[in-house]
Structures are given as C-alpha cells and as structure tokens.
Amino acid sequence: MDRTGSGIMSLFQSSIREISLNLHSKPGARLVTLLMVALAFIVFNTFLIISWNLQGLMNREENTVGMEVFLQRDLSQAQGRVIGDNISSIPDVQSVYFVSPEEAEALFRAELPERSDLLDVMGNDFRLPASLQIVFEDEAMTQGRLSELARQIQAIAGVDEAVYGEDYLPGLLKTVTTIRRLVILLGIVLVSSISMVVFYTVRLSVVRRSLTVDVMKTVGAPWWFVRIPFLVEGIFMGVTGSAGGLLLAAILSKLLSGAVTHRFMPVSWMTMVILLGAVTGTVGALAGSYEKER
Amino acid sequence: MLVTMNSVRLSYGRWPALDNVEMEIRQGEFLVISGPSGAGKTTLLRLIWMGERPDSGSVEVSGFRSDRIRKRELPQLRRKIGIVFQDFRLLDSRTVFDNIALPLQVTGTGNRTVQKRVISLLARMGLSHRRNAFPHELSGGEQQRVAIARAMVAHPVILLADEPTGNLDPDVSREVVDLLLEINRGGTTVVMATHDPRQVPAGKGRFLFLDRGVLRRADRWTELDQES
Ligand SMILES: Nc1ncnc2c1ncn2[C@@H]1O[C@H](COP(=O)(O)OP(=O)(O)O)[C@@H](O)[C@H]1O
Numbered sequence: 001m002d003r004t005g006s007g008i009m010s011l012f013q014s015s016i017r018e019i020s021l022n023l024h025s026k027p028g029a030r031l032v033t034l035l036m037v038a039l040a041f042i043v044f045n046t047f048l049i050i051s052w053n054l055q056g057l058m059n060r061e062e063n064t065v066g067m068e069v070f071l072q073r074d075l076s077q078a079q080g081r082v083i084g085d086n087i088s089s090i091p092d093v094q095s096v097y098f099v100s101p102e103e104a105e106a107l108f109r110a111e112l113p114e115r116s117d118l119l120d121v122m123g124n125d126f127r128l129p130a131s132l133q134i135v136f137e138d139e140a141m142t143q144g145r146l147s148e149l150a151r152q153i154q155a156i157a158g159v160d161e162a163v164y165g166e167d168y169l170p171g172l173l174k175t176v177t178t179i180r181r182l183v184i185l186l187g188i189v190l191v192s193s194i195s196m197v198v199f200y201t202v203r204l205s206v207v208r209r210s211l212t213v214d215v216m217k218t219v220g221a222p223w224w225f226v227r228i229p230f231l232v233e234g235i236f237m238g239v240t241g242s243a244g245g246l247l248l249a250a251i252l253s254k255l256l257s258g259a260v261t262h263r264f265m266p267v268s269w270m271t272m273v274i275l276l277g278a279v280t281g282t283v284g285a286l287a288g289s290y291e292k293e294r
Numbered sequence: 295m296l297v298t299m300n301s302v303r304l305s306y307g308r309w310p311a312l313d314n315v316e317m318e319i320r321q322g323e324f325l326v327i328s329g330p331s332g333a334g335k336t337t338l339l340r341l342i343w344m345g346e347r348p349d350s351g352s353v354e355v356s357g358f359r360s361d362r363i364r365k366r367e368l369p370q371l372r373r374k375i376g377i378v379f380q381d382f383r384l385l386d387s388r389t390v391f392d393n394i395a396l397p398l399q400v401t402g403t404g405n406r407t408v409q410k411r412v413i414s415l416l417a418r419m420g421l422s423h424r425r426n427a428f429p430h431e432l433s434g435g436e437q438q439r440v441a442i443a444r445a446m447v448a449h450p451v452i453l454l455a456d457e458p459t460g461n462l463d464p465d466v467s468r469e470v471v472d473l474l475l476e477i478n479r480g481g482t483t484v485v486m487a488t489h490d491p492r493q494v495p496a497g498k499g500r501f502l503f504l505d506r507g508v509l510r511r512a513d514r515w516t517e518l519d520q521e522s
C-alpha cells in the first residue's frame with residue numbers, strides 16, 4: 001500500500017465522495033427532520049428574542065443599569081479621571097463618564113429645583129463630590145455580578161462609595177433571571193429532543209445503507225471512513241435546521257415589527273444558535289452511527 | 295499456518311452453530327468446506343474474517359488472534375482477506391470500475407496504482423468492455439466476476455468464497471470455480487464454502503465436511519455420494 005501524497009488525496013477524495021453519495025440518497029426523511037429541527041428552533045428563537053427585548057426594555061426604562069461611584073473629595077480632576085480609566089478596564093464595564101463637582105451641582109439644580117436651596121444653605125465653600133457614571137454590558141445584569149462589581153469598585157483607592165439601584169433592581173432582575181433560566185431549560189430540552197430526532201434519522205440512513213457499510217467494513221475501510229458520511233449528515237441537519245429556524249424567526253420578527261416594536265437578537269446569539277444546532281446534530285449522529293463491533 | 299482454530303464453539307441462542315472446531319489452513323492451499331444448508335459454513339467463514347468471535351476457543355488468522363484483536367485492528371486484518379458472497383454484494387450506485395477499486399480507495403492507494411490494478415484485473419476477468427456499466431446491467435456470472443475482482447484487487451493472502459456459485463447456472467458456476475482454481479495457482483489461499491462439493495474436481499483441493507456445526511474429516515462427501 002502506498003501512503004504517498006497522492007494516496008492521501010485519493011483517500012480524501014473517496015471520503016468526500018462517500019459523504020456526497022450519502023447526502024444525495026433518499027432525501028425524504030432528512031427533509032422532515034430538517035423541518036422539525038427548524039420548527040423547534042423557531043420556538044427557541046422566540047424565547048431568545050423575548051429575553052433579549054426584556055433586557056433591552058429594562059436597560060432603557062432604567063436608563064441602563066448603571067452605577068454611581070462617588071469619589072473622595074480631596075481628589076483632583078486628573079486623579080478622578082485616572083480612576084475612571086481603571087474602572088473602564090474592568091470586564092463588563094461598557095462606559096465610564098466623569099461628572100465634575102460643577103456638573104454635579106448643575107445636574108442637581110436641574111433635576112431637583114425645589115431642593116436647590118439646600119445647596120445655597122451649604123455656602124460657597126461646599127462642593128458636591130465628583131462622581132463616575134458607569135454603564136455595564138448586558139451580561140453583567142445579574143444581582144450577583146452587580147454586587148460583585150460594586151465591591152470591586154469600592155475597593156479602589158480614592159473611591160468613596162459605589163451606589164446602584166439596589167432598591168428597584170432586584171424585582172426586574174428576578175424577571176430577567178427567570179426568563180434566562182427558562183431559555184436555558186428550553187435549550188436543554190431542545191438539544192436532547194432534537195438529538196433524538198437526528199439520531200433516528202441517522203440510524204435510518206445507516207440501516208438503509210447497511211450493504212455499503214458492511215462492504216466497506218469487509219474490504220478494510222478504517223472506522224472513520226465508514227462513519228464520517230453519517231456524522232456529516234447529522235451536522236448538516238443540525239446546522240441547516242437551526243439556520244432555517246433563525247431565518248424563519250427573522251421573517252416572523254420582520255412581519256410582527258409593525259405590531260410589536262422589538263429588536264431581533266444580536267449576532268453573537270445567532271452564532272450560538274447555529275453552534276447549538278451543530279452540537280445537537282453531532283451528538284445525534286455520533287449516537288446514531290455507533291456500532292458495537294465489526 | 296495461515297488460519298488456526300482451537301476448540302471453537304459458537305452458538306446463536308440455544309444450539310451451537312459450530313461445536314469444538316479444530317482446523318488449520320495452510321498457505322497456498324485450496325480448501326473446500328461443504329455441508330448442507332445450516333451446517334455452519336457461513337459462520338466458519340465469518341470467524342475467519344472476524345465478523346464473529348467464538349464463544350470459547352480461539353481463531354488465529356495471519357497473526358491476529360480473535361481473543362486479542364482490537365476494534366481498530368480489524369481493518370488491517372480485513373485488508374489481508376478477500377471475500378466473495380453468494381449474493382455478490384456489489385454496490386449499485388457505483389460502476390464496475392468503482393466497485394472493484396473500492397478496497398484500494400478506502401485505504402489510500404494512489405490513483406495511478408488503482409487505475410493500473412483495476413484495469414489489469416478487468417482484462418483478466420474478461421470484463422474490460424463492462425468497466426463503466428452498473429451492477430444491475432450485468433449477468434449473474436459477470437457480477438460474480440466483478441465481486442471476485444474486488445476481493446482480489448488488494449492482493450489478499452486468503453480468498454474466502456461463500457457459496458460463490460449459489461446463484462449461478464451450472465456452466466457459469468464451472469467458470470467461477472475455474473477462476474478460483476486459477477487464483478489459487480497464482481499463490482493465493484482459497485477457502486470455498488459450498489453445499490455441493492462436486493463442483494470442485496476431486497484432487498484439486500482439500501475437502502472438509504461440516505455436519506450441524508461439527509467438522510468431519512476429508513472425503514466424507516464421496517462416502518455420502520456413494521450412499522445416495
Ligand atoms: N445471525 C444469526 N442469528 C441466529 N442464528 C443464526 C445466525 N446466523 C446463522 N444462524 C444459525 O446458525 C446455523 C449455521 O448457519 P450458517 O453458518 O449460515 O450455515 P450455512 O452457511 O452452512 O448454511 C444455522 O442453524 C443458522 O440458522
């Protein structure tokens with residue numbers, strides 16, 4: 001047996017040919033499976049979109065989940081900005097805005113005009129503390145992560161106090177967390193049920209092509225050569241099904257955008273959906289093409 | 295010794311398909327295993343290509359032992375063995391050429407070697423004009439010759455033929471047996487299972503007889519022949 005470059009090429013070529021022979025034969029069951037995968041993913045995508053929009057809604061309503069970090073009074077403007085730069089390098093921090101004492105006073109007077117006299121009473125020497133307005137990434141929107149961030153920021157030298165909407169946040173966060181858990185649960189149910197569907201479809205393929213499989217084995221084909229066409233078939237169904245589900249969900253979202261204002265999910269989430277499809281297809285195909293011996 | 299079977303026993307369910315089989319196959323011989331349908335001939339051949347493992351006892355083929363061989367070593371064993379079946383087992387979506395080339399293509403043999411070997415085998419089998427035909431377009435005899443070519447293309451040390459003439463007319467059967475004898479003269483060990491040992495001329499091979507899973511010594515069929 002020659003294992004020259006041309007040998008490897010010919011092995012590669014015949015493997016590709018096996019894959020395409022398998023994909024081209026009897027597409028009926030595969031089409032039904034694709035449709036089922038796509039439909040399941042539409043349901044999943046709907047929940048993802050709801051979750052995404054709820055989060056967006058919360059961000060907008062509450063003027064984004066932010067934190068107000070009051071700086072110690074004896075700090076200079078430059079020192080304040082250095083602390084701001086430090087904070088912006090913390091993961092999950094989206095933006096940091098420096099509010100000078102003058103700006104703070106102007107804001108106070110603008111937002112609470114009836115209390116302006118308070119400032120007057122304090123006299124000319126009194127200055128409000130400089131502060132940093134911090135906005136976080138959506139990923140940081142859990143109670144646990146927010147208090148962790150508050151602790152971390154509070155520990156920075158020059159920081160007096162970090163305040164965030166502790167009083168109103170828990171309720172909203174709870175809702176978002178619940179939806180998130182639901183999405184994860186749904187994801188698990190989806191992965192297991194779709195893997196089952198892919199499993200049976202691949203199994204069907206293996207049985208339908210049992211003559212080919214047997215002959216391949218009796219002529220000494222390596223195990224991966226026999227199995228790869230089925231793995232590709234499973235991954236193909238998972239990826240195409242999830243992509244199809246995404247496309248259908250996008251069309252639906254477009255159609256409904258007149259009735260309900262909402263956003264479609266971000267690219268990173270779409271990538272996750274396709275990845276989930278690929279994983280599901282792989283798991284189903286691995287199980288479906290497994291044989292004990294021979 | 296190419297094949298050695300020691301106290302081999304194998305049952306499907308309650309009845310043993312093979313019972314206490316002791317056998318050796320020498321390099322270069324032509325062995326005929328005969329016996330009525332259900333005697334265990336196919337099972338015996340399956341044990342040789344290790345499509346089956348014995349319940350007890352051991353089978354050793356060209357250095358591979360049934361009780362030690364690993365799953366990933368099976369392809370290596372199979373590449374040393376050519377197998378021909380009664381029902382040909384050709385792949386219908388491939389041409390004659392591709393069917394014959396299969397054992398080489400799945401082991402990474404270079405394209406030029408594949409071309410050379412398949413073309414010379416086609417000529418030897420008198421099938422050159424059929425190289426682009428599909429199996430269902432061929433006669434039974436032609437299909438079996440394609441199957442034999444596929445079994446021989448990777449130069450196996452042993453050729454197993456399970457009822458190779460079972461689906462063929464008598465004169466076509468004779469041609470196939472002649473082809474197997476010729477292959478054996480070329481140095482390849484041949485094991486042929488058949489319910490009708492008279493297809494192989496006496497003196498052209500060693501004959502073993504299987505009777506409900508028990509292997510009997512040579513020439514039993516001639517005795518049976520005289521009884522009937
Ligand atoms: N896969 C199987 N499952 C159950 N019984 C089998 C199987 N293969 C063979 N047998 C039984 O084993 C015995 C021997 O079969 P086999 O080796 O095919 O005989 P032969 O090839 O001589 O006709 C028969 O009784 C047959 O019914």
Ligand SMILES: [Mg+2]
Nearest residue numbers: 335336456457
């Ligand atoms: Mg048989």
